[in-house]
Amino acid sequence: MTLQGLVIQILSGISTGMVIFLIAVGLSLVFGTLRILNLAHGALYMMGAYMCYWISSVIAQFTGAFWWSLLLAPVGVAIFGGLVEVLLLRRIYDREPLDQYLLTFALVLVIGDLCKLAWGVEYHLVPAPWPLNGPIFFMGMPFPSYNVFLIFCGPLVFIGLWALIRYTRLGKVIRAMTYNREMANALGTNVPLVYTVVFMLGSWLAGLGGTLVVPTASAMPGMDMIILIECFIIIVVGGLGSLSGAFLGSLIFGLVNAFGILVAPRLAVAFGFILMIVVLIIRPWGLMGKAE
Amino acid sequence: MRQSLAKMDWSGKALGIIVLLAGFLALPIFLPVGWLSLVTEMLILALAAGGLNLMLGYAGMVSFGPAGFYAVGAYATALILTNTKLPFVLAFAAGPVIAALTAIPIGWFCVRLTHVYFALLTLAFAQIIHTIIFEWYDFTKGDNGIVDIPLPEILRSIPHYYYFSLIVVVFCLALLWMIIKSPFGKTLQAMRENAQRAESIGIPVRLYQLATFVLSGFFLGVAGSLFCGFNKNVFPNYAHWIKSTEMLVVCLLGGIYNFFGPIVGSIVYLFLDKVITGYTQFWPLVLGLIIIILLLFLRGGIAGFIAERLALRRRRGEQA
Numbered sequence: 001m002t003l004q005g006l007v008i009q010i011l012s013g014i015s016t017g018m019v020i021f022l023i024a025v026g027l028s029l030v031f032g033t034l035r036i037l038n039l040a041h042g043a044l045y046m047m048g049a050y051m052c053y054w055i056s057s058v059i060a061q062f063t064g065a066f067w068w069s070l071l072l073a074p075v076g077v078a079i080f081g082g083l084v085e086v087l088l089l090r091r092i093y094d095r096e097p098l099d100q101y102l103l104t105f106a107l108v109l110v111i112g113d114l115c116k117l118a119w120g121v122e123y124h125l126v127p128a129p130w131p132l133n134g135p136i137f138f139m140g141m142p143f144p145s146y147n148v149f150l151i152f153c154g155p156l157v158f159i160g161l162w163a164l165i166r167y168t169r170l171g172k173v174i175r176a177m178t179y180n181r182e183m184a185n186a187l188g189t190n191v192p193l194v195y196t197v198v199f200m201l202g203s204w205l206a207g208l209g210g211t212l213v214v215p216t217a218s219a220m221p222g223m224d225m226i227i228l229i230e231c232f233i234i235i236v237v238g239g240l241g242s243l244s245g246a247f248l249g250s251l252i253f254g255l256v257n258a259f260g261i262l263v264a265p266r267l268a269v270a271f272g273f274i275l276m277i278v279v280l281i282i283r284p285w286g287l288m289g290k291a292e
Numbered sequence: 293m294r295q296s297l298a299k300m301d302w303s304g305k306a307l308g309i310i311v312l313l314a315g316f317l318a319l320p321i322f323l324p325v326g327w328l329s330l331v332t333e334m335l336i337l338a339l340a341a342g343g344l345n346l347m348l349g350y351a352g353m354v355s356f357g358p359a360g361f362y363a364v365g366a367y368a369t370a371l372i373l374t375n376t377k378l379p380f381v382l383a384f385a386a387g388p389v390i391a392a393l394t395a396i397p398i399g400w401f402c403v404r405l406t407h408v409y410f411a412l413l414t415l416a417f418a419q420i421i422h423t424i425i426f427e428w429y430d431f432t433k434g435d436n437g438i439v440d441i442p443l444p445e446i447l448r449s450i451p452h453y454y455y456f457s458l459i460v461v462v463f464c465l466a467l468l469w470m471i472i473k474s475p476f477g478k479t480l481q482a483m484r485e486n487a488q489r490a491e492s493i494g495i496p497v498r499l500y501q502l503a504t505f506v507l508s509g510f511f512l513g514v515a516g517s518l519f520c521g522f523n524k525n526v527f528p529n530y531a532h533w534i535k536s537t538e539m540l541v542v543c544l545l546g547g548i549y550n551f552f553g554p555i556v557g558s559i560v561y562l563f564l565d566k567v568i569t570g571y572t573q574f575w576p577l578v579l580g581l582i583i584i585i586l587l588l589f590l591r592g593g594i595a596g597f598i599a600e601r602l603a604l605r606r607r608r609g610e611q612a
Contacts, residue, residue, distance in 0.1 A: 037408055091588060097407065098354060102544045103587050105537060109580030117574065229419065229533070232412050240408065270423040273416040277401065280413055284405050 017254020018154025032241030048210025081203025239289020343511025357418025365513025391513025547593025
């Protein structure tokens, strides 16, 4: 392969990885704090994608419709997530993991069908927004400039989240809860409120990922399942509940996929899983996770 | 006094089972063929869910990938039937055996992990099985599936296949029942409640978990082989994780801490599926709402609810 081809492949691997990072980190954050493996996380992502399509088509007469959806759609998903947390999740925190899987799986079904009801089963594409609708040239090879934008989104959100968790009061509480829930409860934190906020933040991230992905893929039924499995791979590879683990996992996953497709195109789907199995066998708690 | 009560209880149960079996034997007489195939599907799903529940409800191991072994059983039987001249009985028996053999190495990796990690690793292996089936076109015909699987003359009519499934499923469920009631089954439940304590009194927990994994794979394989004969075709989606989730939902719907839970679950699930799909294309939405309602108001699943009611009535009877 030529050097240019290699560079392009690396770039496209990173840009895929960075979008999945946004979604996976939300899943990981929710798991770390609420101790719930939210199977509906992918559905929230799909909802974000549809909302982006919907908002940008409603306000298409304004310039920069996509940028407005980027602002609004994730917020919409976050509000929906908040309602779900308050009305449903809140009732099952002290139940067995199985009940939690079942409830969040039920949400997958409900959200999937609600999206179908609202937006149909057609594929909805939103074109890449101005000024990112052209290619950028790397050593003479064209590469979509929108994907370059995606590459920057990942680290930006990563730094934002890191600062949030490191420096704010909310971040302190989240950390305390991740380390020792009973102690945090005992110290008089408003636990229900923190849970709601964290779940909304997770939903917001899922919605953001969904919105960002629409110009490169499209909004379509079934996208929730695909992303959910990819997120599982990433958070397991990186270590459940670990922010930097999700980042590292996403990078590795994106690159493994980009090169896997070149090496053995027909087995591309299995590469992520092989990666996950290898990591779990070597480090059962993930690359950046801690042994239990 | 207690002895005789227990005996009466037991003979009552035996009577109930005989009546139930007689009812199942008589079904083809008055049930139209369409409903009869639905009942056959229920039987097969009940067996698959029962096999999964050995692991899920009794050993407390949450697997997201049972469909992998279901598909291995189905594909093994289908491939043997289409490519060799082996008699049906052998091909049918080979399916579950190959599924169980596949479960040995996979289980060996999986049982080293616990909880979420275990669940996700089983999912990964099942998806790899799905990918292999999907992509190995020369061997498995990929997305086209294997169709027109030859069956012996006697099994080609739906009532006959129904009887065949009934015999196999009842036999396997009886086997599962014996496993659950055996010391092995009791040990599994002890491990589920407290794995560390079980380990400390000398139970080789991992070995037991591996055995459960393989047994579960075997029963899932039986169900897969049965379904392959029922449909006379197999497709990669047999191994898809949606199929796994379906089995999981069936178990949970019926109740996982009750032997009859998966059976009740599969009956309710497929019946609702058939009825509701007739009215609306939004069956998943309805299913999701049903699950949420069950979860918030009926924690033990349907069978758990019934068992609770029965226990309540019995207690009232004793008081009176």
